[in-house]
Amino acid sequence: xxxxxxxxxxxxxxxxxxxxxxxxxxxxxxxxxxxxxxxxxxxxxxxxxxxxxxxxxxxxxxxxxxxxxxxxxxxxxxxxxxxxxxxxxxxxxxxxxxxxxxxxxxxxxxxxxxxxxxxxxxxxxxxxxxxxxxxxxxxxxxxxxxxxxxxxxxxxxxxxxxxxxxxxxxxxxxxxxxxxxxxxxxxxxxxxxxxxxx
Amino acid sequence: xxxxxxxxxxxxxxxxxxxxxxxxxxxxxxxxxxxxxxxxxxxxxxxxxxxxxxxxxxxxxxxxxxxxxxxxxxxxxxxxxxxxxxxxxxxxxxxxxxxxxxxxxxxxxxxxxxxxxxxxxxxxxxxxxxxxxxxxxxxxxxxxxxxxxxxxxxxxxxxxxxxxxxxxxxxxxxxxxxxxxxxxxxxxxxxxxxxxxxxxxxxxxxxxxxxxxxxxxxxxxxxxxxxxxxxxxxxxxxxxxxxxxxxxxxxxxxxxxxxxxxxxxxxxxxxxxxxxxxxxxxxxxxxxxxxxxxxxxxxxxxxxxxxxxxxxxxxxxxxxxxxxxxxxxxxxxxxxxxxxxxxxxxxxxxxxxxxxxxxxxxxxxxxxxxxxxxxxxxxxxxxxxxxxxxxxxxxxxxxxxxxxxxxxxxxxxxxxxxxxxxxxxxxxxxxxxxxxxxxxxxxxxxxxxxxxxxxxxxxxxxxxxxxxxxxxxxxxxxxxxxxxxxxxxxxxxxxxxxxxxxxxxxxxxxxxxxxxxxxxxxxxxxxxxxxxxxxxxxxxxxxxxxxxxxxxxxxxxxxxxxxxxxxxxxxxxxxxxxxxxxxxxxxxxxxxxxxxxxxxxxxxxxxxxxxxxxxxxxxxxxxxxxxxxxxxxxxxxxxxxxxxxxxxx
Numbered sequence: 010x011x012x013x014x015x016x017x018x019x020x021x022x023x024x025x026x027x028x029x030x031x032x033x034x035x036x037x038x039x040x041x042x043x044x045x046x047x048x049x050x051x052x053x054x055x056x057x058x059x060x061x062x063x064x065x066x067x068x069x070x071x072x073x074x075x076x077x078x079x080x081x082x083x084x085x086x087x088x089x090x091x092x093x094x095x096x097x098x099x100x101x102x103x104x105x106x107x108x109x110x111x112x113x114x115x116x117x118x119x120x121x122x123x124x125x126x127x128x129x130x131x132x133x134x135x136x137x138x139x140x141x142x143x144x145x146x147x148x149x150x151x152x153x154x155x156x157x158x159x160x161x162x163x164x165x166x167x168x169x170x171x172x173x174x175x176x177x178x179x180x181x182x183x184x185x186x187x188x189x190x191x192x193x194x195x196x197x198x199x200x201x202x203x204x205x206x207x
Numbered sequence: 208x209x210x211x212x213x214x215x216x217x218x219x220x221x222x223x224x225x226x227x228x229x230x231x232x233x234x235x236x237x238x239x240x241x242x243x244x245x246x247x248x249x250x251x252x253x254x255x256x257x258x259x260x261x262x263x264x265x266x267x268x269x270x271x272x273x274x275x276x277x278x279x280x281x282x283x284x285x286x287x288x289x290x291x292x293x294x295x296x297x298x299x300x301x302x303x304x305x306x307x308x309x310x311x312x313x314x315x316x317x318x319x320x321x322x323x324x325x326x327x328x329x330x331x332x333x334x335x336x337x338x339x340x341x342x343x344x345x346x347x348x349x350x351x352x353x354x355x356x357x358x359x360x361x362x363x364x365x366x367x368x369x370x371x372x373x374x375x376x377x378x379x380x381x382x383x384x385x386x387x388x389x390x391x392x393x394x395x396x397x398x399x400x401x402x403x404x405x406x407x408x409x410x411x412x413x414x415x416x417x418x419x420x421x422x423x424x425x426x427x428x429x430x431x432x433x434x435x436x437x438x439x440x441x442x443x444x445x446x447x448x449x450x451x452x453x454x455x456x457x458x459x460x461x462x463x464x465x466x467x468x469x470x471x472x473x474x475x476x477x478x479x480x481x482x483x484x485x486x487x488x489x490x491x492x493x494x495x496x497x498x499x500x501x502x503x504x505x506x507x508x509x510x511x512x513x514x515x516x517x518x519x520x521x522x523x524x525x526x527x528x529x530x531x532x533x534x535x536x537x538x539x540x541x542x543x544x545x546x547x548x549x550x551x552x553x554x555x556x557x558x559x560x561x562x563x564x565x566x567x568x569x570x571x572x573x574x575x576x577x578x579x580x581x582x583x584x585x586x587x588x589x590x591x592x593x594x595x596x597x598x599x600x601x602x603x604x605x606x607x608x609x610x611x612x613x614x615x616x617x618x619x620x621x622x623x624x625x626x627x628x629x630x631x632x633x634x635x636x637x638x639x640x641x642x643x644x645x646x647x648x649x650x651x652x653x654x655x656x657x658x659x660x661x662x663x664x665x666x667x668x669x670x671x672x673x674x675x676x677x678x679x680x681x682x683x684x685x686x687x688x689x690x691x692x693x694x695x696x697x698x699x700x701x702x703x704x705x706x707x708x709x710x711x712x713x714x715x716x717x718x719x720x721x722x723x724x725x726x727x728x729x730x731x732x733x734x735x736x737x738x739x740x741x742x743x744x745x746x747x748x749x750x751x752x753x754x755x756x757x758x759x760x761x762x763x764x765x766x767x768x769x770x771x772x773x774x775x776x777x778x779x780x781x782x783x784x785x786x787x788x789x790x791x792x793x794x795x796x797x798x799x800x801x802x803x804x805x806x807x808x809x810x811x812x813x814x815x816x817x818x819x820x821x822x823x824x825x826x827x828x829x830x831x832x833x834x835x836x837x838x839x840x841x842x843x844x845x846x847x848x849x850x851x852x853x854x855x856x
Contacts, residue, residue, distance in 0.1 A: 056472030
């Protein structure tokens with residue numbers, strides 16, 4: 010593999026550049042995926058049948074916690090990439106671990122939130138609205154969960170192999186994924202929770 | 208035994224039992240044959256684990272041809288049932304299952320892999336690359352497609368075929384009205400193969416954007432590569448919509464949610480909208496690469512460069528954009544109101560403009576050209592008038608007010624067959640004849656090829672033109688029989704004769720392949736058609752590294768420049784070549800996905816969980832694996848090249 014020293018480590022080989030562009034295209038597909046879920050949600054949001062409406066079941070406290078935690082994790086992974094660019098492998102690993110811990114906390118809050126919905130009679134089967142709500146949130150939550158496992162593999166490889174063009178590339182792509190999930194959450198927070206609560 | 212009762216077919220018939228026996232015997236024959244000829248190792252090393260885009264392309268091609276015959280068998284059964292009034296060859300349920308699988312197989316498992324075959328094989332060669340951007344993912348794409356296809360194909364012998372139409376409209380497709388597991392098969396087969404298609408889309412976009420030969424700017428790419436790029440962009444934007452729709456449909460059927468139900472707030476039209484937001488762009492995913500193949504062929508056999516290159520590219524980009532803005536025309540009669548219908552009428556008719564530009568560009572390419580009527584060219588010439596019939600009737604259907612008359616009649620069936628068969632199938636057959644020498648090193652017989660082309664073209668007209676008449680007369684689609692007093696009998700009989708003609712044509716195609724394998728002369732050289740683009744600059748069959756030296760390009764027609772304008776195509780010295788390693792994991796992952804889909808279809812949760820874990824283990828393995836690929840040393844490249852070139856020059 011030819012390594013171009015003039016570029017950041019994650020871009021330094023041709024395969025690395027291909028991987029990063031490929032992942033951006035994949036994020037394009039993910040935008041369509043979540044876009045479709047949002048479209049479905051907006052169509053079904055008032056079709057509550059005999060079940061509750063959003064305003065009746067949404068609780069601001071856990072949602073605010075989730076939002077702060079996820080936004081913070083986006084910041085910490087940004088610091089991780091900054092450390093990577095500077096070549097501080099150890100700091101980078103710690104920032105990645107912190108990011109993943111925040112991810113786990115986020116998922117815990119989301120599990121609590123889902124249990125709350127089921128408790129108040131808004132399960133997946135209740136109405137078209139609850140199905141669309143839980144599927145949209147669930148898809149995002151599943152992405153975060155997948156990301157936590159993926160991130161664990163990356164941290165493991167960073168510890169084992171150090172910063173190489175491959176591990177830097179993987180870490181960078183993972184950070185793109187993590188930021189993307191954050192962006193999706195901002196839309197969920199604004200258009201599902203805030204819009205649903207007013 | 209109770210556990211196994213779920214696998215029984217709900218509507219058995221003699222034909223299905225016969226198929227079971229036939230499938231069983233074929234599987235045994237394949238296993239015995241492989242063992243007897245000691246080919247297991249060869250199959251595993253050369254095909255199942257390959258990441259070579261050319262071999263993957265050939266596997267797509269073989270799958271597409273197999274599925275063509277599966278879908279064709281469905282078609283001939285339908286036409287036989289409809290040939291005479293009050294026929295009892297098939298009952299209503301069986302007829303439903305057959306038109307459903309015919310549509311699904313032909314679109315998803317015949318046309319798509321046919322396109323994928325050419326994209327995989329040709330695009331890297333046309334841009335002077337050694338493989339696609341992600342060879343391992345490419346293998347995974349193929350195996351996901353293949354396993355999805357197999358999943359749909361076993362449905363009719365295990366558990367029952369899908370029977371809600373290839374459009375799978377809810378609420379017809381929900382548990383109440385489609386009680387067998389058939390619709391689950393449909394949902395999971397499309398989900399798995401759709402995942403493969405999405406991966407191909409990403410792979411091809413990156414390949415085309417980042418791996419072109421030096422000098423090949425975007426506007427110097429051959430037209431087929433351009434059409435593939437546009438089609439793959441559509442794939443990336445359209446397929447996630449299908450993913451979500453299929454997931455919601457799956458949830459409705461397996462977890463009793465209310466997305467598409469008619470109670471508790473569910474909205475059945477949401478499925479129709481999602482389906483066609485994917486489904487209409489899907490049509491252009493098929494037709495654009497087909498247009499690309501026609502562009503290559505027409506330009507080659509006119510001895511001229513393609514007329515209006517820029518307008519060709521522009522019209523494809525416009526088509527790709529408009530393809531997302533027309534989906535409502537599939538259900539004008541569902542009560543959107545006049546304003547919505549009018550808007551979608553206008554966008555629909557607007558697509559005829561860029562398509563017309565392309566037709567005229569081909570005609571102008573022919574003008575003053577030195578036309579050579581080879582088989583691929585014959586298909587292309589038969590395509591233009593027949594496709595235009597299909598296209599013009601499409602504009603008729605696009606007028607929303609008039610559509611109330613045509614909707615759900617045989618007129619519509621005639622229309623889309625008259626677009627897809629000349630547009631896509633003729634292109635695939637033309638491409639098959641055109642690229643056959645590149646793939647296998649010998650030509651298909653021209654005489655049999657031309658007979659086949661004429662038989663297929665005339666039979667297409669014979670099979671589908673009568674449907675325009677009977678459709679306007681009120682014959683509804685998807686009705687399994689009709690009474691003699693309707694007067695549809697004559698038209699349907701003519702259609703049946705056309706269908707027999709098509710069967711003969713496709714059998715002749717297979718005969719041509721067998722005949723040419725036996726008798727066709729070898730050593731046709733790397734460029735048997737006097738073609739113009741890079742894929743013909745490397746020996747046939749193509750060495751695994753594609754190009755020994757990286758080609759340099761100065762125009763859209765690199766090879767033509769090299770042959771007739773003293774352009775030096777390969778100015779660089781030999782260098783060692785980096786190639787990816789083979790891997791069995793994509794095949795394994797495909798098999799696990801098959802088991803995963805199968806478990807979901809029957810709601811068997813323990814196997815579902817186990818296979819899901821298996822999928823994640825494969826991904827973890829990929830994450831931890833170190834796979835630097837390998838280098839082919841200069842000496843080996845030189846000896847391979849002198850062997851390949853030496854035998855030809």
